[in-house]
Amino acid sequence: MKITIENLQLRYGNFTAIENLNLEIDEGESVVLLGKSGCGKTSTMRCIAGLEEPTAGRITIGDTVVFDAAKGINLPPNKRNVGMVFQSYAVWPHMTVFQNVAYSLKLQKLPAAEVKSRVAEVLELVGLSDFAQRGASLLSGGQMQRVALARSLVMRPSVLMLDEPLSNLDARLRDRLRVELREIQLSLGLTTVYVTHDQQEAFALADRIALMQGGRIVQIGGPTAIYNEPASASIAHFLGVSNIFDCTATVGADGYVTAVRTGGEVIRTEQRGLATADDFKACIRSEDLVLSNVSGGGTNEFSGRVAVTSFQGSSIRYAVTLDNGGELDVFAPTKGAERFAIGDRVFASVAPENVQVLPADVVRQARLQEVAA
Ligand SMILES: Nc1ncnc2c1ncn2[C@@H]1O[C@H](COP(=O)(O)OP(=O)(O)OP(=O)(O)O)[C@@H](O)[C@H]1O
Ligand SMILES: [Mg+2]
Known part of the structure; x- marks a missing residue:
């Protein structure tokens, strides 16, 4: 189901955790909220799920307005048909895998035969068919994570939300489950919101990545676009670009951007045109620099x-x-x-085409409005 978030704001006392957040997630789409610790990823997800009451804005899931501050609408979590998987998977240790997954269905008083077939179906999907009768405390971390996932999927949610679900696992298992999660998401056509601070995970799982900083979405786009065309130097830095220089930037008569590094060096680029900003940085990926023991005498x-x-x-x-x-x-x-x-x-x-001159930060919405006024 489609999710629409409009002008979302969440305050904890005086602190603003989410500021004017707008996001549309298409039916069947996987959107990853990516950003560093404290930027508001979990808060955003909790607002969609109904676990947090935003201070302003509107959230629509499918055709249902689940939250509207102005109209006083706020559906409880169990009326939103949203499945959630958390970082700390609360698997009940005294139950078997089957019982863990069947629990919510039994609460709904579904007939035993239906419970059985639905549990079998999702255990197959997450690769745990052979573990149905195993005590949940006797599972590995990755298997427990799958139980948590199966427990959400068995409810047939129209939206699945996962908050750093793989962060407790070792690197190899994380890589594998990441691919499996993507396969499950695609095969079920599930609308998915996935939260992570790990860019590799975001690239592997996303149709689109929404990059968050300080409670806002500062860039949204496909993984390739985010990687190749970060909107600011601080986003580039977050994505692992480690050579970032203060510079002044100008567009020359030939249309190409030239940056002059603070200190004097001239850095040529193949970039045409500059964003509007007060403050520019020249950004170069570590792998794009070539070392030699002799001077080539050229530019850059x-x-x-x-x-x-x-x-x-x-x-x-x-x-x-x-x-x-x-x-x-x-x-x-x-x-x-x-x-x-x-x-x-x-x-x-460094070759000129591998130098990006970017604004230090994405110009904030508030500032844009200020300038326009
Ligand atoms: N109940 C609360 N009361 C006050 N502040 C809160 C509360 N919950 C979260 N915050 C603050 O809101 C901000 C956003 O928190 P959030 O949990 O959404 O971050 P996150 O992006 O999920 O970070 P992480 O990657 O560390 O999980 C943080 O600065 C956090 O300290
Ligand atoms: Mg979080």
Whole structure:
């Protein structure tokens, strides 16, 4: 079912956890709320589920307005047909897997035969058919997580919401369950809201990612667009871009953006056009910098010395201290690239198409309105 969130605001006392949040989630779509700790992801999800009462706004699920502050509408969670899976999966340890999953159906007083077939169906879906009679306390973390998921799915929710459901698992299991979750979501065509602060997880699970900062959605788009075209330097930073320089930026006569780093270097780009901002940053991914022990003499070359090297398997990470101050973070492939040692003199270069000049932050809605007024 489609979900529409309009002008949502949530305050805890004087503190605003969600500010003017607008989001439309299509039927069958998987939207991931991504952002760092405290940005308001769980709060947003709890508002949709009816576990939190927003201070303003409207939420519609399918054709039903489940919350409208102005009209005083606030449906309780059990009237919203929303399934939730939390980070801390509360699986009942004294029950078997079957009993855990069947519990809510029994509360609804469904006939035993129907309970049995519906539980069997979802256990099959999450790959736990062979564990139906196992005591829930005798399961691994990943299996418990699947029980929690099965328990939500068995209620046939029209919307499934998952709040960091994989964060208690080890990396390998997380990778696997992530793929399985995506398969289940796609095969059931479930409208899904997924919360995480892990970008890999977001990229793997999302049709669209809603990036949150400070209680607002600052960018929304497909995983590729978010990765390749972050709307601000602070979003780029959150997504793992580690070389971010203060600069002044200008569009030259040729239409291309040139940035002048504080300190003097000129950085050329292949970017055309600049967003409106007071404050710009030049952003370069570590893997887009190439190290050499000789100067190529070309543009976008930084000279310095290797300060730290660390082997990371498929790549080697270098911290380079630049001659004019500052640091560069460089990833070089382990295979085929020249190796450097601490103290080596190096020249780091970047192709103009790999430099992005971005506003430091997304201009806030309030400010935009201020400017327009
Ligand atoms: N009951 C509450 N009373 C006061 N402040 C709260 C309450 N619940 C959450 N907050 C605050 O609201 C903000 C958003 O919290 P929320 O739980 O939505 O963050 P989150 O994005 O889910 O973070 P995390 O990734 O750490 O789970 C935080 O600053 C938090 O401290
Ligand atoms: Mg949270």
